[in-house]
Amino acid sequence: MTRVSHLHPWTLTWRIGLVVIVSLTSLGGMAVLLGLPQLAWQGLLFAAACVLAAGAVVLTVRRGRFWELMRDRLTWIVGVFVVLAGLSGALSRHVPNALAQVAVLALMMCVLVFGTGIRRREELVVDLAFIVGTLAAFSIAAALLGLLVPPVGIGPYGRLVGTFSNANYLGMVSAFAIVGSATIAWLGARSMRAGWAAIALLVVPSLVWSGSRGAMIAAAVGLAVVFVLARWWWVLVAEGVLAAAALAVALLTPTFAERLAGSDFTSGRWALYGEALELWAQSPLVGIGYRTLELTADTRGFSAHNLPLAVLVETGILGFLAFAALIAMIFWRGGIGPWLGLAITVLVIEQTESSMLGWAGPTAFAFWFALFVHGANRGRRAQTTPARIPRERRKTTDAATE
Numbered sequence: 001m002t003r004v005s006h007l008h009p010w011t012l013t014w015r016i017g018l019v020v021i022v023s024l025t026s027l028g029g030m031a032v033l034l035g036l037p038q039l040a041w042q043g044l045l046f047a048a049a050c051v052l053a054a055g056a057v058v059l060t061v062r063r064g065r066f067w068e069l070m071r072d073r074l075t076w077i078v079g080v081f082v083v084l085a086g087l088s089g090a091l092s093r094h095v096p097n098a099l100a101q102v103a104v105l106a107l108m109m110c111v112l113v114f115g116t117g118i119r120r121r122e123e124l125v126v127d128l129a130f131i132v133g134t135l136a137a138f139s140i141a142a143a144l145l146g147l148l149v150p151p152v153g154i155g156p157y158g159r160l161v162g163t164f165s166n167a168n169y170l171g172m173v174s175a176f177a178i179v180g181s182a183t184i185a186w187l188g189a190r191s192m193r194a195g196w197a198a199i200a201l202l203v204v205p206s207l208v209w210s211g212s213r214g215a216m217i218a219a220a221v222g223l224a225v226v227f228v229l230a231r232w233w234w235v236l237v238a239e240g241v242l243a244a245a246a247l248a249v250a251l252l253t254p255t256f257a258e259r260l261a262g263s264d265f266t267s268g269r270w271a272l273y274g275e276a277l278e279l280w281a282q283s284p285l286v287g288i289g290y291r292t293l294e295l296t297a298d299t300r301g302f303s304a305h306n307l308p309l310a311v312l313v314e315t316g317i318l319g320f321l322a323f324a325a326l327i328a329m330i331f332w333r334g335g336i337g338p339w340l341g342l343a344i345t346v347l348v349i350e351q352t353e354s355s356m357l358g359w360a361g362p363t364a365f366a367f368w369f370a371l372f373v374h375g376a377n378r379g380r381r382a383q384t385t386p387a388r389i390p391r392e393r394r395k396t397t398d399a400a401t402e
Helices: 009-026 028-032 039-061 064-070 073-090 095-117 123-148 167-187 190-210 213-230 233-252 254-259 269-282 307-335 340-349 364-375
Strands: none
Touching: 009 028, 009 039, 009 064, 009 123, 009 364, 028 073, 028 269, 039 064, 039 095, 064 095, 064 307, 073 095, 073 167, 073 307, 095 269, 095 364, 123 190, 123 364, 167 364, 213 233, 213 340, 269 307, 307 340, 307 364
16 A cells, blocks of 8 residues: 555544644643633634534535435434433523533534544544543643642642542543553554553553542453453453452552441442432423533532433433433444443443533543444444554555545
C-alpha cells in the first residue's frame, strides 16, 4: 500500500476536535480554580462540538451514506431517546434548563452517530487512541501536580484531583485510560505494545490516589476482559494476585474496616437512591425532566450516582426503555469485539456514577465514543482476535479513499 505523508483535512480536523473536546472537559477543575467564566468554557466546548457535527454530516452526505445512517436502527433508537428526553423536559418544572440539556444531547449524539458511522474500524481505533492518550496524559499530570503542587493537585480527604473538579472524575478517567491503553497495546503493532503498556502502568498511581473504589473495580473487570480476549493468561493471573493483595491490604487498613462496618461505606449512595426513587414515583411514565435531578432540592444537589436510575427518574419508564434498547443494540452489534473490555469498564463505572449524560464533564464524550466504537464491530461478533494494524496502514487513513 502506498505510503502518504499527510492526513486528509477532515481526518486532521476530526482528531483535533476530539482532543479539544476531551481537553476542555478535563480542564474544568482548573477553570473553576482560576475563576474563569463557566459560560465561556462551555461555549468553547459547544463550538467544537458544532464544528465536528457539521463536518460529520457534510462528509456523510458527500460519501452518499446519509440516508443509510438515517435508516439505521441504532440511529432510530438514538432519535427516540432524544425525543423522549425532550418530552420529559417540556413537562418538567425546569423547562429552560431541561430543553437546553436536550439540545446538547442531540448535538453530541449527532457527532457520535455520524462521526463514527462514516469511518472504518481501523480509523476508529486510531481515533479512540487519541482520546485514550489525551486522558492518560491528564491522569499522569494529576499525579505530578499532587507531588509537586499539593495545594492544587490534592483535594479534600487527601484524594488526588489534578485538573479535574473532583477525585471521582479522576478515578473514572484513569480507569478508562488504563483499560483503553491495554486494549490498544493488544490491537497495535508489536513495536507499540511496550509504549501503551507503559502508559497504562503510569496511570495506575493516579487511579489509586484518587480513592475511587468504583473506578478501581471497573478497571480490574475491564482489564480481565481484555486479557481474556487477548489470551494473555499469565497477565490475567498476575492481575488476580495483585487484586487479592490490594484487597488484603485494604481490609487491614483501620479506616477501610471502619467504613466497611459503618453506614457510610457507600458514601451516602443508598440514601440518594431512595430519594431518587421517591422522585420517580411522582412521574413514573415520563420522569421529572431530563437532567433536572441535580436541580431538585430533595436530592441536595447530588447526582443519582447510578446511570440507569438517573435515566429512569429523569425520563421515566419510556425514556429508560429507549436508553436500555440503545445500550443493548450497541453491545449486540459489538459482540465479543476487541473493545468489549473498555465498554464493560464504562458500564461498571456508571453503576456507581451517573456521568455519561453530563456532557461538560470529562467522561461523557469519551465513554459514549468508546461505546459507539465497540458497536462499530457489527457483523463480526465472533471475532475476538482482530488483525493487527501496522504503522503503514495507519498513515494512509482517509487520503486513500477521498
